[in-house]
Amino acid sequence: MTSFLRSDRSRPVAIWLFIVAAMVFAMVVVGGATRLTDSGLSITEWKPIMGALPPMSEQAWRESFELYKQIPQYQLVNPDMSLEAFKGIFWWEWAHRLLGRVVGMAFAIPFVVFLIRKDIPRRLIWRCAAMLGLGGLQGLIGWWMVSSGLSERVSVAPERLMTHLGLALALFVVLIWTALDAWNGSPRVxxxxxxxxxxxxxxxxxxxxxxxxxxxxxxxxxxxxxxxxxxxxxxxxxxxxxxxxxxxxxxxxxxxxxxxxxxxxxxxxxxxxxxxxxxxxxxxxxxxxxxxxxxxxxxxxxxxxxxxxxxxxxxxxxxxxxxxxxxxxxxxxxxxxxxxxxx
Incomplete structure (x- = not known):
């Protein structure tokens, strides 16, 4: 039976936060691969919900490819790209965005459950809520970054890439610190x-x-x-x-x-x-x-x-x-x- 008094520490909450930190680490790695393969501009639309599904037919693939053909990266860098080659870079960006959605759910759903159960140490609630908000902001910043490469550039703006990666790494640091706090409780001194x-x-x-x-x-x-x-x-x-x-x-x-x-x-x-x-x-x-x-x-x-x-x-x-x-x-x-x- 769950106690109505909050403990100063919670091993389940710590494990949850460590798992999310590991997922953010995976996001950083996949994001690096997406950048190095020049895949980040392959999806030219931001659809937070419907975008979770990849093209499901050959016609849908051709429509996505046609959208890519309208941006400078295709016209100036990849004018000879085939549909099959496009699918290769598309899957990297799609995987990166899908992983972002999964990380969001892996944080938000347990957060609500732990809140209801009063498992999260009171001093850590505000920090977890802030991380949830920053995670949502990361999706907006990701699209802000991608949009910089859709009209006048053949790649994303470096300062926007820096902001996107910086926020991911900041969340990674806070996740680890908060997990350590949840595992060990408040220091006596x-x-x-x-x-x-x-x-x-x-x-x-x-x-x-x-x-x-x-x-x-x-x-x-x-x-x-x-x-x-x-x-x-x-x-x-x-x-x-x-x-x-x-x-x-x-x-x-x-x-x-x-x-x-x-x-x-x-x-x-x-x-x-x-x-x-x-x-x-x-x-x-x-x-x-x-x-x-x-x-x-x-x-x-x-x-x-x-x-x-x-x-x-x-x-x-x-x-x-x-x-x-x-x-x-x-x-x-x-x-x-x-x-x-x-x-």
Whole structure:
């Protein structure tokens, strides 16, 4: 029989949130594959309900293909594309949108059930409600992103891609943090050590680096300057400056790749220093030290993978794994930032 008093912790709620976080991770991976296969503009309409069904007849497939033929990507990039080739890119985008719908239901339905049963710790209700709202907003932002590539561009606007990926990763972080809170309950006392600030700052830096990576992806900047550690034989690219301040930061291929590289070096150094200092800190609990070391290991692996992906000119497999690696790093950094708040 369900108690009318809310507990401060709930293992079922935590498991639910961890599962949804795993589904968001899958969304990030499928989204990366959709981008790398240039599939994101294959569905030119936004139908939140009816769009859940793919074309069910040959005539419906031809109608969808005709809609795709009206956008610049087909006319300027794929004018010789066949119907069968179109089906290939269509399925990637359809799978991405379907997974988004499934994630929405996997969050909304249990949320309502847990609310009715009073299983969600009271202090976490507002956070779960906010995540539900942001999840709905993500669908709108996804269409806002896609619409930028339907009229005057052959791909989506990089800053809109950055916003779409950024919101997905933000939800991923909050899901993990809230799941940890639900699993463990409120801390008896909160740790007041400087690690609270440093760990959160590092988590923010990882998130920012992920946004820089989205700009690299949105500009196809991984297809240029494929040497390392130099950029076409130079330490600083000659064409760094673009058309104005925003044109440089968000649309210059040289600038976005250079910025992503430099910030990666800073993160690598910071992660290694953080792990070394954490191991030597006698006041830090053992499992927090272990997570700090894990963060450094994942950062090193991600850096090596990033260089490999670049010099190989971003094959789909490496590009997808590199994007997945960013999400894994965010998850580990989130766990560390959460753990150091507790003695």
């Amino acid at each position: 909160e740790e007041r050590s400087p690690w609270r600030v440093w760990a959160l700052a590092f988590l923010g830096a990882v998130f920012f680096q992920s946004l820089l990576g989205a700009l690299v992806a949105g500009n196809d900047a991984g297809l240029v300057y494929n040497d390392w550690p130099l950029m076409n034989g130079r330490w600083f690219p000659s064409d760094y400056v673009g058309a104005g301040f925003w044109g440089t930061l968000a649309h210059s291929q040289a600038a976005v790749q250079f910025n992503h590289r430099i910030f990666a070096y800073a993160l690598l150094v910071a992660a290694i220093l953080m792990a070394v200092v954490a191991k030597r800190d006698r006041l830090l609990v053992a499992d927090a030290k272990g997570i700090a070391v894990a963060v450094a290991v994942v950062v090193c692996l991600q850096a090596v993978l990033g260089v490999w992906t670049l010099v190989a000119a971003v094959p789909i497999s490496l590009g997808v794994v590199h994007q997945a690696g960013a999400a894994v790093l965010l998850a580990v950094a989130t766990s560390f930032a959460w753990r150091v708040r507790r003695p």
